[in-house]
Amino acid sequence: MQLSSSLLENAVSEFAKLPGIGKKTALRLVIHLLKQEEAVVNHFGESIIKMRREIKFCQRCFNVADGDICAVCANSLRKQEVICVVENIRDVVAIESTQQFNGVYHVLGGVISPLDGIGPDQLNIEPLINRALKEKAQEIIFALSPTIQGDTTIYYIQKKFKSLPVKITTIARGIAFGGELEYADEMTLARSITNRMPVESYVNR
Amino acid sequence: MQLSSSLLENAVSEFAKLPGIGKKTALRLVIHLLKQEEAVVNHFGESIIKMRREIKFCQRCFNVADGDICAVCANSLRKQEVICVVENIRDVVAIESTQQFNGVYHVLGGVISPLDGIGPDQLNIEPLINRALKEKAQEIIFALSPTIQGDTTIYYIQKKFKSLPVKITTIARGIAFGGELEYADEMTLARSITNRMPVESYVNR
Numbered sequence: 001m002q003l004s005s006s007l008l009e010n011a012v013s014e015f016a017k018l019p020g021i022g023k024k025t026a027l028r029l030v031i032h033l034l035k036q037e038e039a040v041v042n043h044f045g046e047s048i049i050k051m052r053r054e055i056k057f058c059q060r061c062f063n064v065a066d067g068d069i070c071a072v073c074a075n076s077l078r079k080q081e082v083i084c085v086v087e088n089i090r091d092v093v094a095i096e097s098t099q100q101f102n103g104v105y106h107v108l109g110g111v112i113s114p115l116d117g118i119g120p121d122q123l124n125i126e127p128l129i130n131r132a133l134k135e136k137a138q139e140i141i142f143a144l145s146p147t148i149q150g151d152t153t154i155y156y157i158q159k160k161f162k163s164l165p166v167k168i169t170t171i172a173r174g175i176a177f178g179g180e181l182e183y184a185d186e187m188t189l190a191r192s193i194t195n196r197m198p199v200e201s202y203v204n205r
Numbered sequence: 206m207q208l209s210s211s212l213l214e215n216a217v218s219e220f221a222k223l224p225g226i227g228k229k230t231a232l233r234l235v236i237h238l239l240k241q242e243e244a245v246v247n248h249f250g251e252s253i254i255k256m257r258r259e260i261k262f263c264q265r266c267f268n269v270a271d272g273d274i275c276a277v278c279a280n281s282l283r284k285q286e287v288i289c290v291v292e293n294i295r296d297v298v299a300i301e302s303t304q305q306f307n308g309v310y311h312v313l314g315g316v317i318s319p320l321d322g323i324g325p326d327q328l329n330i331e332p333l334i335n336r337a338l339k340e341k342a343q344e345i346i347f348a349l350s351p352t353i354q355g356d357t358t359i360y361y362i363q364k365k366f367k368s369l370p371v372k373i374t375t376i377a378r379g380i381a382f383g384g385e386l387e388y389a390d391e392m393t394l395a396r397s398i399t400n401r402m403p404v405e406s407y408v409n410r
Contacts, residue, residue: 002298002301002302003269003298003301004263004268004269004270004275004276004277004297004301005260005269005270005271005275005276006271007255007256007259007260007269007271008256008260008269010252010255010256011252011253011255011256014248014249014252014253015253017249018234018237018238019233019234019237020230020233021234025225027295027298028224028225028295029223029224029226030253030256031293031294031295032223032224033223033253033256033257034256034257034260034269034294036257038257038258041253041254041257041258042254042257042258043219044219044222044250044253044254045249045250045251045253045254046250046254047215047216047219048216048219048220048235048238048246048249048250049246049247049250049251050212050215050216051212051213051215051216051235051238051239052238052239052241052243052246052247053243053246053247054212055210055212055213055239058209063209064208064209064210064212064213064239065209065210066210066211066212070209070210071209071210072209088236089236089239090232090233090236092209093207093208093232096207096208096209097207
């Protein structure tokens with residue numbers, strides 16, 4: 001794509017570096033910004049620069065934070081001894097938006113995946129174990145991707161907790177709400193039959 | 206969406222203001238930037254701020270430019286007396302990327318659309334007429350949207366040129382290359398039959 005202005009071209013190629021944004025979309029976004037007031041565009045650029053420069057990661061759960069401890073960990077109304085283990089920050093946001101979880105988080109930073117060169121040492125597993133011990137965690141809920149890598153990670157971590165008096169659970173897996181049986185994959189359907197649940201617990205939810 | 210960091214939240218809401226970018230996509234983009242080096246993110250933000258602050262519009266054709274005149278107008282290899290009239294900068298980019306046009310452009314800034322409150326005075330029509338007169342344009346090619354508004358704009362402008370010795374054309378309309386006849390709308394198909402072209406001119410292209 002050849003543009004008549006190198007300033008425009010730079011801005012477009014910067015946007016096109018973002019995941020899922022091609023040259024055409026980048027151009028559309030840049031032209032949108034071009035039409036905005038200068039102050040609006042300054043605010044856009046500066047808030048992103050500022051975010052990258054000043055953001056911190058919570059020293060306890062590795063979630064993003066404005067200070068040393070994130071807002072979730074700092075909230076005394078939340079159950080600090082129930083820890084939900086997630087892969088990344090996006091998963092924290094997804095669970096938070098359900099408004100169904102009142103504990104705290106632990107962001108692993110990924111899952112064990114030898115093929116991608118990610119072993120336990122690259123993840124925040126050690127800090128999780130230390131933290132659970134120190135804080136006398138009562139329950140650890142795994143909310144990881146339903147993949148072999150996710151399952152491997154769960155298996156690896158739960159072995160470490162074997163001798164400790166902590167409840168280890170994982171989020172329920174089965175047929176998605178609103179999903180149709182005939183389109184569910186065999187693995188999910190098979191597991192959902194094996195792990196069937198009493199109707200009363202389902203109805204009471 | 207509630208995030209554990211107000212810095213992150215600001216950046217996400219800035220991205221979510223862009224057209225076609227929802228909260229979830231915005232979060233994905235921001236988290237991508239969060240993972241980049243600080244210098245990379247600074248460059249991203251600054252190139253956008255700089256673009257908005259320093260970009261100019263070509264005094265002749267209203268295309269974006271780094272200086273007073275855009276790169277297309279400044280290019281002496283291009284036919285300066287063949288003017289392609291387009292709605293916006295994106296259309297310039299689209300035509301430029303075909304590498305089939307060797308003339309210059311004129312960006313109208315939209316099309317006449319009374320329902321949206323856009324009359325001829327809101328568009329760069331007057332400058333087009335003055336420019337065509339002054340520069341003794343030989344041909345004016347309309348490359349506007351195939352809508353009633355586009356056609357109205359063509360009609361309005363060509364009336365102004367009636368008494369002048371300038372050739373007025375419009376880009377060909379018909380069945381798109383690779384398109385299937387049975388899925389073409391009736392209007393397009395009807396017009397493409399009425400405006401049928403000699404096979405020799407088609408083959409020679």
